[in-house]
Amino acid sequence: MSDDPFSQIGMATPIFGFSHCRDVVAAVSKAGGVGVYGAGLHSDEQIAIDLKWIEEQVGNLPYGIDLLMPSKYVGSESGGLSGTQAKAAIPSEVTDFLDDMMVRYQVPDAVGGEPEDEFTALGGQRYSAAQAQGILDLAFASKAKLLVSALGTPPAEVVARAHARGMIVAALAGAVKHALRHAAAGVDIVIAQSYEAGGHTGEIGGMVLTPLIVDAIAPVPVLAAGGIADGRQMAAALALGAKGVWCGSVWLATAESDLLPVVKRRLVESAAEDTKRTRAMTGKPSRLLRTAWVDEWERSDTPDPLPNPLHAVAIGPYVTRIEKAAASPSATYDRGPGALAPTAAGQVIGLVTEESSCRQVMMTMMTGCVDAVDAVQELLEAQ
Ligand SMILES: Cc1cc2nc3c(=O)[nH]c(=O)nc-3n(C[C@H](O)[C@H](O)[C@H](O)COP(=O)(O)O)c2cc1C
Known part of the structure; x- marks a missing residue:
């Protein structure tokens, strides 16, 4: 586990933007956050093309890769289902x-x-260890600073291989028991994925899940995911103990989204x-x-x-x-x-009422977050 995974990633703002679309990934990183490329739906050939393109776009700015690592990956040498x-x-x-x-x-x-x-x-979908291996090899050959496991605790050898390359490892968790498993496996950042979120979710809302996971795995840092599209929600997530936010739905209606x-x-x-x-x-x-x-x-x-x-x-x-x-x-x-x-x-799409750009979303989120914190402070001072 890294002492300070965020300084090792080196982003300017604690906003992580998940997308299967490479244009969104590059735009979020270029705007100061960390764009995270969802590799799960793409062929290995497409992943190789997209990673090269992202790296040309972002230069030395940080970006990440998210994999749907099959939980039966360990010991599935028999090849799994063809x-x-x-x-x-x-x-x-x-x-x-x-x-x-x-x-x-x-x-x-x-x-x-x-x-x-x-x-x-x-x-x-990838059915076998061999198929998942191809995508992992691409991730390890890339300049990505962050490797994320979407479904399940990443296998020990994957965590070790990432750390040996100086990559930070994160994993999504919809319940405390998942977060504990991730932390025990040496994952550097746990992403608390709440009920409101787009994609695979558990049954616990973010107001409850985030502080539960923050408390359960401290000092391992947590990102809040689910229901975050503006600065008020970002401020709330930080108040709940998250060190940053991880968003997916808010990018869907941006000009960059495919x-x-x-x-x-x-x-x-x-x-x-x-x-x-x-x-x-x-x-x-x-x-x-x-x-x-x-x-x-x-x-x-x-x-x-x-x-x-x-x-x-x-x-x-x-x-x-x-x-x-x-x-x-x-x-x-x-x-x-x-x-x-x-x-x-x-x-959170209920709050997304017009097409925007990734940079605009991030700027509005950051300024809205500062405004929200100020408003809370004023409210408390007036008591
Ligand atoms: C269109 C879409 C596809 C997603 N696919 C994945 C995925 O492949 N891997 C993953 O880790 N999370 C995936 N997610 C979940 C996001 O990473 C993120 O945790 C979630 O969108 C956060 O909640 P929000 O939708 O309220 O922003 C997906 C989300 C959306 C909206």
């Missing part, structure tokens, strides 16, 4: 349901009948209650924008989502088809493929 085995395990009632959904929402067939990209067709325009429009017009914690995307509970995709899976007369990673394998080619069709400039979010197009998003 893509072919996983595909064979998908029940026909699920593919029938998906085929019917494509017809009902007028989603065109994939060109040539099969998705061109094997990785996308497999739902962006989210489909039709989904961006829907997002800025959505309210805080328009998200749902559901298994509809990965088979594990994660918070999504409540599009028709979520409603279809949540209906009582449709199949239950499959366990992870089978769900991602089942839906991968269909989501690719939906996204291709929803990318059309004529797509709208009230019907057809644009109504289905899924994205993870947190409750």
Whole structure:
């Protein structure tokens, strides 16, 4: 464990910006925070291209890489589930349901009948130690200052390899028991991911989760994640004992974000209650924008989502088809493929009411944080 992981990372402001989109990552780092590239949904080839591009953009400024490290990574030398085995395990009632959904929402067939990209067709999941190894090798060959484990405690050899390279290791935790496991494994920073957050979440809100984790793993520093889009929320997170904030949803509606325009429009017009914690995307509970995709899976007369990673394998080619069709400039979010197009998003989208830029978000957050602290001080002095 590093004595002061934040000075080792060397950022100007304690704002960490998670995104699968390399433009957002570079913009957050260039604005003084730490952009963190979500590698989980990309092929190894794409990750290599994106990391090179990010490094050209940010120069010596810090950035990070976030991996969906399979928890069965340790000892999975046998190779785990192959893509072919996983595909064979998908029940026909699920593919029938998906085929019917494509017809009902007028989603065109994939060109040539099969998705061109094997990785996308497999739902962006890595099934074996060997596949996860490729992504780790890319991370270790990069100039990233931070390696983040999205799901589960990183294996001891991964932590050791990162530390030997001078990289800081962080991991997301939705409950105190996860945070304790991370800290025991030598993780340098724990990210307390609360119920409100977009993506995989637990069931505890940030007002409770952040101080619980801060107390449980002190002196290991904590970042607060979930429900943070402005300076008031940042000030609250710091007051709860977090050393900084980790945001995901607030970048989705920025000019840099590669989210489909039709989904961006829907997002800025959505309210805080328009998200749902559901298994509809990965088979594990994660918070999504409540599009028709979520409603279809949540209906009582449709199949239950499959366990992870089978769900991602089942839906991968269909989501690719939906996204291709929803990318059309004529797509709208009230019907057809644009109504289905899924994205993870947190409750905080209720505060995101217009398109902005990453730099603007960060400046507003920093000044808003200072203003909020001043306001609290004035309030207390007036008592
Ligand atoms: C579109 C989207 C995709 C996400 N994917 C991942 C991921 O692959 N890995 C990860 O560690 N967290 C992921 N998250 C969670 C974020 O890292 C972050 O913890 C969360 O967005 C914070 O809460 P907020 O959405 O309220 O800002 C995702 C979040 C969003 C919105």
